[in-house]
Amino acid sequence: MEKFDLLKKVRKVDAPPFLLTRIQARIRRNEAERPPASWQWAGSLAFGLLLLLNALAIKQPATPSGSSDPSESLVQNFQLDQTNQLYVEQN
Amino acid sequence: MPAFLEIYDTHQHLVFNLCLHYLQNRHDAEEATQDVFVKIHAKLPTFQEKSSLKTWIYRIAINHCLDVLKSRRRQKRFAFVLNLLPGQQDNPLDPPDFDHPGVLLEDREALESLFQKINELPENQKTALILRYLDDLSPPEIAEILQCSVKAVESLLQRGKHNLEKKLGDSEGR
Numbered sequence: 001m002e003k004f005d006l007l008k009k010v011r012k013v014d015a016p017p018f019l020l021t022r023i024q025a026r027i028r029r030n031e032a033e034r035p036p037a038s039w040q041w042a043g044s045l046a047f048g049l050l051l052l053l054n055a056l057a058i059k060q061p062a063t064p065s066g067s068s069d070p071s072e073s074l075v076q077n078f079q080l081d082q083t084n085q086l087y088v089e090q091n
Numbered sequence: 092m093p094a095f096l097e098i099y100d101t102h103q104h105l106v107f108n109l110c111l112h113y114l115q116n117r118h119d120a121e122e123a124t125q126d127v128f129v130k131i132h133a134k135l136p137t138f139q140e141k142s143s144l145k146t147w148i149y150r151i152a153i154n155h156c157l158d159v160l161k162s163r164r165r166q167k168r169f170a171f172v173l174n175l176l177p178g179q180q181d182n183p184l185d186p187p188d189f190d191h192p193g194v195l196l197e198d199r200e201a202l203e204s205l206f207q208k209i210n211e212l213p214e215n216q217k218t219a220l221i222l223r224y225l226d227d228l229s230p231p232e233i234a235e236i237l238q239c240s241v242k243a244v245e246s247l248l249q250r251g252k253h254n255l256e257k258k259l260g261d262s263e264g265r
Contacts, residue, residue: 003259004252006201007224011193015107016121020099023128030129 112225113156116187149236208258216251
């Protein structure tokens with residue numbers, strides 16, 4: 001396979017000398033852009049706390065423990081009339 | 092950083108040549124070499140020495156080059172779609188020029204067409220051919236890099252050569 005043997009003619013070349021300087025500059029830039037470890041810890045702690053609060057809120061009953069029916073407490077709080085009479089003649 | 096500098100000194104030519112073999116463009120290979128060493132620097136603390144350092148570097152470089160080739164294909168498709176739109180005819184469709192500093196001028200034309208055919212092969216066949224015939228690695232070394240058996244590498248080489256012969260035959264027959 002004559003054409004395939006052409007690959008043997010490809011020579012190895014040296015990497016350009018300026019590459020290391022560019023690589024080091026990019027590494028330094030990446031490190032500067034990365035937030036410090038303390039910020040990363042604070043962020044994960046805040047997120048964890050948020051998850052915990054959400055879990056607690058879901059687990060807790062939505063109504064106060066005193067009354068079981070929310071509409072009942074609403075009627076009591078607003079002193080609503082529970083009859084269907086629109087006009088009540090008060091003595 | 093000292094460990095990284097040592098790694099760079101030992102492997103810079105290996106990575107640059109590998110990138111050149113995949114991308115066949117000096118500028119793209121320089122960019123890819125930079126990306127590969129930035130990745131190596133970032134991943135170095137997690138290197139577990141399950142394989143040799145050279146094998147690990149090979150894997151990072153190969154994966155990066157294949158990603159670059161994929162992104163080139165995506166850009167080409169995107170440019171093709173853009174070119175269909177009115178008033179958007181200036182988007183380049185062609186891949187970067189063939190610019191391999193390891194190729195002599197007299198062999199340039201023949202090798203450019205050969206590399207073009209290699210680029211059309213499936214990824215694993217292309218990788219096996221590049222590592223065997225351009226990087227002079229043995230089948231066991233290739234097997235370690237590709238994390239497969241030596242038999243699988245030999246089969247990849249066989250199929251790669253067969254497909255390449257077919258493609259070369261087709262282009263000559265036209």
